[in-house]
Amino acid sequence: MWEISNFTSSATPHLELTPEEKVYMSLNGSIIILGIITNSLNLLVLFRLRIGSPCPTTKIILIFLSMADFFIMIVELFVHFIPFYTQWFQVFYTDIGCGIGSLVQASLLTTSSWYILLLTLERFTAVYFPMKAKVYCTQKRILTACIMIPILASLCFCFLPLDIVIDRTPAYHVCITKESLKQQGTFKHKLFIWIVLYFFLPAIFVVTLNAATARKLAKASHLQQRMTSVVSRNDQQTKNLLARRNPIISRAMSSQSQSAITSSEQKIRKATILVITASVAFVVLMIPRGISTSISFDARLEYQTDAEYSLDNVAYLLQYLNHATNFFLYVLVNDNFRNEIKSWFCKRKSSGFQRTKKQLQNGVDCEALTQTSGKKKKQKKVTLAV
Secondary structure, eight states: OGGGGGSOTTOOTTTSOOHHHHHHHHHHHHHHHHHHHHHHHHHHHHHHSOTTSSOHHHHHHHHHHHHHHHHHHHHIIIIIIHHHHHOTTHIIIIIIIIIIIHHHHHHHHHHHHHHHHHHHHHHHHHHHOHHHHHHHSOHHHHHHHHHHHHHHHHHHTTTSGGGEEEEEOSSOEEEEEOHHHHHHTHHHHHHHHHHIIIIIHHHHHHHHHHHHHHHHHHHHHHHHHHHHHHHHHHTHHHHHHHHHHOHHHHHHHHHHHHHHHHHHHHHHHHHHHHHHHHHHHHHHHHHHHHHHHHHSOOTTOOOSSHHHHHHHHHHHHHHHHHTTOHHHHHHHHOHHHHHHHHHHHTHHHHHHHHHHHHHHHHHHHHHHHHHHHHHHHHHHHHHHHO
């Protein structure tokens, strides 16, 4: 976001890009397009899923999270990427990007991370306090929280645009920090406040709550296995007696109980994988951004070495990749989401196969009916002749 200010005013990046900057530009543009597509798919699938699948409060948070990530990519595309590299839509970059644009970007990025924190808190409450979750984590309250989060994030960063001005040169217009604030390091301190609210604070809670949730689910799985073994030993005599009287019913009951146990274990395992995957993806992809923003710049917000410049570019790419990969996580760990995607891509093939199959069945039925009706007609004719 504020990496724009690190280019000097005499630079012309659209004409004199180094090979490293060309690679960075290509990767940045690819991630933006990927984020727009994947978050659009997230919204389409989530709106098509049933309200109770997997639960309404989780679905509400996921919808708002996908909306925030979608707008993050749109703002990055029109406020930063296109104006900076192509000089198109300069009004978004110079007249808006240095003021309102920085506020919108900071607010959206922080809003997305707070939605992840809210999702983690909702899951933690549902696992540890299932009865209280039904009372406190209602759809109305979750919806209110999702609406209030972007408002609070905007209020937290209202002071940021006042510190950024435009450096208009014949070659290019860039956003820079006021010289007086560079000397005092004021903007650096506010940038650190932003990264704390955006990454460090949510990451601490996300890792802690997800670890506790995973531990609780693991204990529940272990306890269920022990209870299942105890019940199976106690019911062995009953099963033997039932098997002597009616073997068919005994086999059916044992298969049903085994399938129920397997289904329950799979749900616990998938929930654990979902929690671990969400926490690892958020924390790992955002660690470089936290390190780069915290220690790589001096008070004047300038790069000291090429390594710092490369580190910041990598951190910037991973930061936005974090907001573009949720789609793949949902497909990986959620059966409903994955089946909905499969139904979209396989709709024509499956519909054609089903149509062909129905036509074949109808054709056989029609032939049978035709033969039967022909026989009946012949029988009627013979009867009349007699």
